[in-house]
Amino acid sequence: MDSATLTVADGLAVLTLNRPEAANALDLALKTALLDGLRAIAADDTVRAVLIRAEGRNFCVGQDLGEHAHALTRSPERAMDTVAEHYNPLISGIAALEVPVVAAVQGACVGAGLGLALAADVVVAAESASFATAFTAIGLASDSGLTRTLVDAIGAVRTRAFLLLGTKISAAQALDWGLIAQVAADDEAAASAEAVARRLAAGPTAAFAAVKSLVAASLPPLDEALERERAGAVPLAATADHTGAVEAFLAKRRPAFTGR
Numbered sequence: 001m002d003s004a005t006l007t008v009a010d011g012l013a014v015l016t017l018n019r020p021e022a023a024n025a026l027d028l029a030l031k032t033a034l035l036d037g038l039r040a041i042a043a044d045d046t047v048r049a050v051l052i053r054a055e056g057r058n059f060c061v062g063q064d065l066g067e068h069a070h071a072l073t074r075s076p077e078r079a080m081d082t083v084a085e086h087y088n089p090l091i092s093g094i095a096a097l098e099v100p101v102v103a104a105v106q107g108a109c110v111g112a113g114l115g116l117a118l119a120a121d122v123v124v125a126a127e128s129a130s131f132a133t134a135f136t137a138i139g140l141a142s143d144s145g146l147t148r149t150l151v152d153a154i155g156a157v158r159t160r161a162f163l164l165l166g167t168k169i170s171a172a173q174a175l176d177w178g179l180i181a182q183v184a185a186d187d188e189a190a191a192s193a194e195a196v197a198r199r200l201a202a203g204p205t206a207a208f209a210a211v212k213s214l215v216a217a218s219l220p221p222l223d224e225a226l227e228r229e230r231a232g233a234v235p236l237a238a239t240a241d242h243t244g245a246v247e248a249f250l251a252k253r254r255p256a257f258t259g260r
């Protein structure tokens, strides 16, 4: 079964995370399939809008921690190569699309899954969806531009608390914070998101491209290398707090942080 699927029809590209049995946790196969799908979208000039959606109860629970634990045992430094190899290219690739991108979110939208959803221009969430950063709970900081995305959307005060406290917020809270654009009843959300995407696919594509360019130009440029340096993603991956928290999660017990 493909970890992600892509369909293109009537100007709408639908990129689907298809690993519902693992809550769409991002393993190498899913990250690679998402990147392949994004490259196909970017190369298809018939695409006038994109819908990113997910099969199953949960949109995406972030990096697959089972795979990550295995990578950590080999090399903590190399374990975070996935940020440069997958996360950054996917986020910057989505941001570089000139056509509008809609994300349909249900269930848990966590960690890199939150980054993926917020890379879209319009997020439509089911009312029972929840949003969390999760990074500090496993001894990491956010990366791949997500810190900047959060500060731009909800401000530095809320971003700091959202990241430090690892708060899980509801779709209604996310809407109230200005993190997402729409909330729909659980049984209507998927159709609502698709309707928004289809409306955009039938709209003034050149005007939409100009809007996206103007909004992007209104934000200070993001230096991903600087973010990784500041966030210390690679040194964080080598801390006992990080490796211990990942082991604790997989063993379904609470982590004990020592600050090292």
Ligand SMILES: CCCCCCCCCCCCC/C=C/C(=O)SCCNC(=O)CCNC(=O)[C@H](O)C(C)(C)COP(=O)(O)OP(=O)(O)OC[C@H]1O[C@@H](n2cnc3c(N)ncnc32)[C@H](O)[C@@H]1OP(=O)(O)O
Residues within 6 Å of the ligand: 022, 023, 025, 026, 031, 034, 061, 062, 063, 064, 065, 066, 083, 086, 087, 088, 090, 091, 108, 110, 111, 112, 113, 114, 115, 116, 132, 133, 134, 135, 137, 138, 140, 141, 142, 143, 144, 145, 146, 249
């Ligand atoms: C290509 C990506 C593009 C976007 C990139 C954007 C950039 C973002 C920044 C990048 C930063 C650097 C890289 C790091 C990325 C990360 O994502 S780090 C964070 C990783 N995720 C987590 O830590 C979340 C862990 N999971 C949870 O906190 C909870 O499971 C939940 C999501 C809040 C749901 O809780 P609940 O509803 O109680 O369900 P659970 O029982 O906890 O889980 C159900 C089953 O799913 C399994 N599972 C959940 N999350 C993961 C996971 N991340 N990896 C592997 N498996 C997971 C969980 O173990 C349960 O399994 P079973 O026991 O078998 O049912």
